[in-house]
Amino acid sequence: MLAQSLLAEFEDQVPVTRRFLERLPDNKLTWKPHSRSMTAGQLAYHLAFVPGGVVRGAQKDQIPPPEFQFPQPASVQEVLDAFDQSVATVREVLPGFDDAAMNATWRIVAGDQEIAAMPRVAFLRNIMLNHWYQHRGQFCVYLRLLDVPVPSSWGPSADERSALQQEPQPA
Known part of the structure; x- marks a missing residue:
């Protein structure tokens, strides 16, 4: 099932992303690298x-252009x-999409103008996951500039071994 495949990938990345978020010092919340x-x-x-x-947006067949708030x-x-x-929302909603729903066309529409149309699975892959990874990479740079140890993700960081690397064994 398409939704289960995306959910499995999402579940693999949840603890990784949480480690990144946990590293942000409370006293650096308003810091930014550029104006x-x-x-x-x-x-x-x-x-x-x-x-x-x-x-949540994917639950609808079409949405208006999003208003980004930060x-x-x-x-x-x-x-x-x-x-x-x-x-929790992803875990609740994503399994409810069967393959027909995942392959159905999902749209962004402004009035009578279609801004984007794609299979729901493409929207979820590109925005829920790929967009998420892009921002995690961006956040990694913020951590580095703040001199905060960067967690490993798919591989090691300069500060941390990845789960795939083993500690050297004593001779």
Whole structure:
């Protein structure tokens, strides 16, 4: 099943993303690397919100163009709570899509103008997952610039071995 495949990938990435979010210091929530950038807190909150927000949008056959809002969280705990809610939403909603629903055309429509049309599975793959990964990579750079140890993800970071690497064995 298509939804189960996406859900399995999502579940693999949930603990990885949580490790990234947990590393943000509370005293750096309003820091940003450039005047046109989101603050670290806004980016973390967006990273936390994306999966649940996207899967909710996928429940409809069409939506208007999204109005992007980037709230400024007051604490890392607020980000983690938003993340937990987002994860719960994905776990609740995604399994409800059968293959017919996943292959059905999903649209963004502004009035009479179609902005985008694609199979629902493509929307979920591109925005719920790929967009999420892109922002996690962006957040990784924020952590590095803040001199916060960067967690491993698919492979090691300069600060952490990946799960695939074994510790050296004593001779």
